[in-house]
Amino acid sequence: MPSTLTNPLALIAELTHRCPLHCVYCSNPLELQSRAEELSTETWSRVFQEASEVGVLQADFTGGEPLARTDILDLVRAARSAGLYVNLITSGLPLDEPKLAALVEAGLDHFQLSFQGAREEIANEISGTRSHEQKLRVLQWLRQHRVAVTLNFVIHRRNIDQLEEMLAIAESSCATRVEFANVQYYGWAFANREHLLPTREQLDQSLALITHEQKRLEGKIRVEYVVPDYYAKYPKPCMGGWARKLMLITPSGEALPCHAAKVIPGLVFENVKDRSVRQIWEHSVAFEKFRGEDWMQEPCKTCDRREQDFGGCRCQALLLTGDAAATDPVCSLAPQRPKVDAILAGINAAPPAQLFVQPPWLYRPNPT
Amino acid sequence: MVPDTNSKPRLAPGCRLGENNQQRVLLMPERALRLLGPSLEIIERCDGQHTIQQIIADLQKIYSKAEPQKVEQDILGYLALLQKERALDFEP
Ligand SMILES: C[S@@+](CC[C@H](N)C(=O)[O-])C[C@H]1O[C@@H](n2cnc3c(N)ncnc32)[C@H](O)[C@@H]1O
Ligand code: SF4
Ligand code: SF4
Numbered sequence: 001m002p003s004t005l006t007n008p009l010a011l012i013a014e015l016t017h018r019c020p021l022h023c024v025y026c027s028n029p030l031e032l033q034s035r036a037e038e039l040s041t042e043t044w045s046r047v048f049q050e051a052s053e054v055g056v057l058q059a060d061f062t063g064g065e066p067l068a069r070t071d072i073l074d075l076v077r078a079a080r081s082a083g084l085y086v087n088l089i090t091s092g093l094p095l096d097e098p099k100l101a102a103l104v105e106a107g108l109d110h111f112q113l114s115f116q117g118a119r120e121e122i123a124n125e126i127s128g129t130r131s132h133e134q135k136l137r138v139l140q141w142l143r144q145h146r147v148a149v150t151l152n153f154v155i156h157r158r159n160i161d162q163l164e165e166m167l168a169i170a171e172s173s174c175a176t177r178v179e180f181a182n183v184q185y186y187g188w189a190f191a192n193r194e195h196l197l198p199t200r201e202q203l204d205q206s207l208a209l210i211t212h213e214q215k216r217l218e219g220k221i222r223v224e225y226v227v228p229d230y231y232a233k234y235p236k237p238c239m240g241g242w243a244r245k246l247m248l249i250t251p252s253g254e255a256l257p258c259h260a261a262k263v264i265p266g267l268v269f270e271n272v273k274d275r276s277v278r279q280i281w282e283h284s285v286a287f288e289k290f291r292g293e294d295w296m297q298e299p300c301k302t303c304d305r306r307e308q309d310f311g312g313c314r315c316q317a318l319l320l321t322g323d324a325a326a327t328d329p330v331c332s333l334a335p336q337r338p339k340v341d342a343i344l345a346g347i348n349a350a351p352p353a354q355l356f357v358q359p360p361w362l363y364r365p366n367p368t
Numbered sequence: 369m370v371p372d373t374n375s376k377p378r379l380a381p382g383c384r385l386g387e388n389n390q391q392r393v394l395l396m397p398e399r400a401l402r403l404l405g406p407s408l409e410i411i412e413r414c415d416g417q418h419t420i421q422q423i424i425a426d427l428q429k430i431y432s433k434a435e436p437q438k439v440e441q442d443i444l445g446y447l448a449l450l451q452k453e454r455a456l457d458f459e460p
Binding site: 009055083085087109110146177219221 | 380381382383384386387388389393395396397398400451452453454
């Protein structure tokens with residue numbers, strides 16, 4: 001490995017795109033992969049072994065819904081015996097109590113349960129299914145097991161005013177960590193953006209509340225808040241920098257530097273069916289494309305913050321400017337920032353009454 | 369929040385020792401800490417069996433060249449940091 005290359009720390013394993021929920025903000029790509037294309041248990045097991053050998057510490061099982069894989073227990077065992085820390089990111093469906101016990105027995109380290117809201121009504125609206133009650137049941141079952149529990153709430157205009165209720169759910173559970181993640185706008189979220197972006201006033205209120213609650217809960221629950229980057233001054237260091245820390249494998253085995261990379265035209269992705277994790281990490285042209293700084297344009301090229309945020313998100317640059325190598329337009333220094341300001345102006349001009357009407361959501365379908 | 373020095377720290381669920389490139393690491397939800405010398409000695413004793421006082425006494429012996437007061441402060445500081453990360457439970 002060349003000395004400038006760091007090793008990946010986490011492997012994001014999108015085990016399947018199948019999912020019983022239909023979240024309107026789902027970060028999955030619009031083009032979902034089918035069951036027939038999914039990798040076998042054996043291939044995944046080899047990938048976990050290879051990932052561990054290049055220095056990966058953690059496997060994030062995600063999707064779609066990872067529990068939709070009937071071999072999920074074998075996959076947990078395989079990742080664990082490869083020496084990885086195993087994290088399950090799940091909607092909690094389909095799951096029953098014996099299955100949960102078996103997952104922990106198989107070596108699951110961390111259970112991240114995602115909620116679509118604090119109340120049944122909004123959660124079911126956002127997920128397009130009746131799923132909220134099941135999540136509350138799963139929280140009860142989790143008390144009986146030695147596994148770390150994180151609650152994940154994806155935050156947007158229609159639930160950002162319910163943060164206190166969400167924290168109450170967390171406090172009455174065995175969770176040691178809560179993630180409030182404002183929607184990132186790609187995949188289905190980008191299609192529904194107009195109805196998801198919070199107003200400036202909502203955001204300011206939520207920030208004040210979170211700061212207060214983080215203090216109050218210190219030592220009990222770690223509260224993390226990911227702010228919506230459209231409102232930020234600088235972009236976030238997307239994925240810790242392109243091809244610096246993470247590798248994502250899609251259900252069919254393509255290796256991507258981030259969730260949304262397939263929106264960038266012209267990139268060719270390697271498949272773990274044909275190449276080892278090490279070969280891909282070191283040589284994939286798609287990984288090389290935006291690694292380091294050579295690809296940067298002004299103002300990033302000479303900016304002091306380029307080692308901190310790596311110029312932001314490449315997919316967001318593509319989606320909002322048409323050029324994947326542009327400065328992320330959420331950056332206040334970006335020449336294209338006015339585009340983002342115009343979007344925000346539209347949102348903030350909307351009359352508040354709109355909040356009470358259910359928007360014409362575009363729901364994420366379940367692939368076959 | 370300062371834990372009682374008679375309590376017995378134990379790694380919280382989902383926090384465990386691992387290895388990476390021949391180095392010991394503390395694996396936690398969404399975080400990993402590299403463990404060197406004293407930090408490894410401390411973590412290895414966070415097993416729900418040793419009281420904080422015992423951990424302090426043990427390390428004062430191992431690091432007998434260091435000022436005992438300093439060793440104690442460092443340990444309490446490190447345990448407080450891990451508590452903030454929610455990596456420890458304190459058993460009575
Ligand atoms: C795509 S889901 C797949 C796993 C599982 N189906 C679930 O929802 O937990 C992975 C994680 O991303 C979160 N998520 C989904 N879409 C998002 C978006 N647009 N922005 C931020 N987080 C998102 C989900 O809440 C979940 O915690
Ligand atoms: S639709 Fe919802 S539950 Fe399903 S993968 Fe997307 S975010 Fe997860
Ligand atoms: S100009 Fe580029 S490097 Fe500088 S803050 Fe903006 S996105 Fe980051």
